[in-house]
Amino acid sequence: MKLARAVIALMALGVAGCGTMSLPPVRVLGAKTDEGAHKPTYNGLPIKSGQIVLTESPDATSYVFVLIPKKFYAFTHVAVISVEDGEPWVYDVTGEVKTFPFKKRLMDNVTGKMYRRRLFEYVAPNLYAEIYDPPAGADGEKIAAFVRQKYKEGAEFDSYFDFNDHSKLFCSELVAMAIESAGGPVIKPEPSNPNPSIIEGMKWLGVPPGEALPAGLFADPARYVGALGQFHTRTAAWSYFEAKRELHRRFTMDQRMGFMLSIDGNGRVDVRPEISAFAARAGHLFDNDPNPPEPGDPRIEAAVRKLAADSFGPFPATAPAPKPGDTPPVAAQ
Amino acid sequence: MRMRRSFIAILLLAAGCVDVPDGIRAEFAGPGAADRSNYRPGRHGSAPPVEDPPAPKAAATAVTTEPAADGGVATPPASTDGDVAPVSTGADGGAV
Numbered sequence: 001m002k003l004a005r006a007v008i009a010l011m012a013l014g015v016a017g018c019g020t021m022s023l024p025p026v027r028v029l030g031a032k033t034d035e036g037a038h039k040p041t042y043n044g045l046p047i048k049s050g051q052i053v054l055t056e057s058p059d060a061t062s063y064v065f066v067l068i069p070k071k072f073y074a075f076t077h078v079a080v081i082s083v084e085d086g087e088p089w090v091y092d093v094t095g096e097v098k099t100f101p102f103k104k105r106l107m108d109n110v111t112g113k114m115y116r117r118r119l120f121e122y123v124a125p126n127l128y129a130e131i132y133d134p135p136a137g138a139d140g141e142k143i144a145a146f147v148r149q150k151y152k153e154g155a156e157f158d159s160y161f162d163f164n165d166h167s168k169l170f171c172s173e174l175v176a177m178a179i180e181s182a183g184g185p186v187i188k189p190e191p192s193n194p195n196p197s198i199i200e201g202m203k204w205l206g207v208p209p210g211e212a213l214p215a216g217l218f219a220d221p222a223r224y225v226g227a228l229g230q231f232h233t234r235t236a237a238w239s240y241f242e243a244k245r246e247l248h249r250r251f252t253m254d255q256r257m258g259f260m261l262s263i264d265g266n267g268r269v270d271v272r273p274e275i276s277a278f279a280a281r282a283g284h285l286f287d288n289d290p291n292p293p294e295p296g297d298p299r300i301e302a303a304v305r306k307l308a309a310d311s312f313g314p315f316p317a318t319a320p321a322p323k324p325g326d327t328p329p330v331a332a333q
Numbered sequence: 334m335r336m337r338r339s340f341i342a343i344l345l346l347a348a349g350c351v352d353v354p355d356g357i358r359a360e361f362a363g364p365g366a367a368d369r370s371n372y373r374p375g376r377h378g379s380a381p382p383v384e385d386p387p388a389p390k391a392a393a394t395a396v397t398t399e400p401a402a403d404g405g406v407a408t409p410p411a412s413t414d415g416d417v418a419p420v421s422t423g424a425d426g427g428a429v
Contacts, residue, residue, distance in 0.1 A: 105352070197360045204357045250371035256360055259370040263361035267353045272363070274374055312372050 024230050026120050029237070031226040038225065045226040047088045047119070050140020050182065051081045051133055052175060052218050055126040056229075056241075060271040062127075063247070063260060065214070067198055070191040072248040073216025074241040078175045081119065081131070082144035090122040091115070091147035093169045095157045106267070107205055112157025114150055114174075120228075128229035128237045132220060138184025146178040163189050163213055172213040189213040197256045221296060236283045238295035242304040243282035247275065250308070250315055278311045 031045045032038055038046035054075040056062060065076045079092030095112035123129045134140050150169070158168035166177065176187040189211040192198070202209040231237040247260065260275050285303045286292040293299040309315065364370035 200360050201357065204354065247372075252371065254369055255371055256362070256364075256368070258359075258361040259364050259368070259372045261361060262363065263353065263358060269361070272372070275372060312374060315371060 024124075026123050026228050027230070027232075029227040029229065029231065030234050032224055041083075041086075042088055042119070045131065045228075047081060047083060047131070047225075048133075048140055049081060049083045050138065050143035051131050051225060053079045053081060053090055053119075053122070054130050054132065054215055054219050055079070055123065056128045056237075058125070058127040058230075060261075060269065060276070063244070063271040063275060064269065066244045066248050067193055067195070067251055067257070067260070069212040069214045070193050072245045073214035073219075074238075074244070075130075075214075075216040075219060077126075078171050078215035078218050079122065080143055080147045080175060080178055082148055088119040090117050090119055091144075091151055092122075093150075093155060093157050093171055093174050095159055095170070105205075107159055107207065110157070110159035112159065114147075114155050114157075114169075116151055123228055126229060128227070128231055128240075130219065130227045131225040132218065133223040133225055134182070135179060135184045135220070135223070138179045138182040140182070142182035143178045143184075146181045147174065150174065150178075161207065161213075163211065170213075172215050172217065175218060176213065187213070187217065190217065193251075195251060195253055195255065197258075201257060231283060232287075233292065234295055235286050235292040235300070239285050239300050239304060240279055240283040242300050243279040243307070245301075246304055246308045247279070250312070274311070278308065281311075282307055 028043055028045060031040065033040050033044070033046050041047050055077045056074070057065075057076040062076045066072065077092065077094075079090045082089050082091060091114060093112065093114045095110045097110055134143055155174070156168045158165070158170045158173065160168075161170050161173075162168075163173055166173070169177070180186050190213065192202070192209050192212040199209045227234050227237065229237065231240070251260070260272060261269055262272055263269050282304050285300075285307065305315075305317075364373055
């Protein structure tokens with residue numbers, strides 16, 4: 001995730017000159033409600049303190065995030081809901097890039113802090129968001145109290161993504177700590193991508209490869225509460241995520257970052273147009289289906305893999321195993 | 334106007350400060366003719382050529398559009414990619 005942060009810095013250079021634009025409306029795309037613990041409380045959503053909000057950024061950086069962990073994870077950012085006087089607020093810690101990279105090392109130009117925003121205001125700049133109940137054993141009120149306290153303390157963003165140093169925090173670190181403090185499970189980082197090109201990028205940024213704490217680690221279908229965003233349906237959103245899963249699956253040990261991403265003369269990273277077009281098309285695969293599959297339905301994977309084969313050529317259903325001599329996972333080095 | 338020139342000068346200076354070594358630029362280079370990219374439009378080079386698996390019925394249904402009104406060949410879905418393509422919003426939604 002350290003690489004991700006640095007690339008955010010690169011990307012921010014790109015967006016700095018874009019000015020403002022009106023944001024598309026946020027739509028509620030689904031809600032899991034019942035007469036028990038999930039009564040609708042806010043725009044049809046059963047919102048409660050301590051719920052986890054996962055978001056997917058519309059920026060090209062999301063195609064960098066997807067390559068950082070060894071395993072695929074959906075979503076790019078995670079935050080916590082706190083209901084205050086009936087209104088859901090979202091607390092998160094976010095890194096920003098200074099307007100200019102005055103320092104040679106990109107990571108030295110990233111700074112950030114905790115934010116408190118209304119739910120829809122928070123979701124609006126994103127492509128998509130899903131809300132999940134906290135893990136079993138975690139007290140939602142305590143999770144919310146934890147993030148409120150960190151906000152009050154003025155916790156800073158950890159621009160070095162060091163999960164073992166809690167003096168500064170990054171988004172998933174904050175949420176993992178909040179859940180653990182509330183009696184929930186201990187959430188540990190996952191191995192990062194052993195692909196040599198990714199390792200090279202992380203070394204360049206001065207970020208030790210080996211670990212990642214992806215936001216999507218907090219997404220558990222069994223705890224799904226509701227969805228909102230710019231897609232028309234959850235099926236469209238999860239078809240888009242399936243496309244990113246396919247991109248990750250195809251990023252085998254012999255692939256280079258440049259096969260999916262590009263960098264310009266000023267260090268701005270972007271996603272190659274054929275890659276973003278593929279993901280965008282995936283989001284429309286079931287537009288005309290009178291019986292579209294729900295998220296998790298194998299029809300989504302099958303359709304996306306066919307689209308990938310049509311777009312980029314066939315690829316084995318099972319990715320080739322690493323060959324002898326391939327770089328082993330950094331965590332094992 | 335003078336202030337604006339200074340601003341541009343700072344921008345150029347800042348851009349020049351980014352240290353992107355040649356090795357990293359090479360990692361971001363697009364696939365050459367000899368590279369085995371799994372993302373090349375058309376047949377990719379990494380996996381052995383395999384035949385397309387039979388498309389599941391549902392998948393085939395998913396990409397089928399309504400028959401053309403004139404009874405001719407059905408056209409592929411209109412491109413409506415714009416609403417989910419990555420865009421630069423200038424907002425901080427793309428957080429870490």
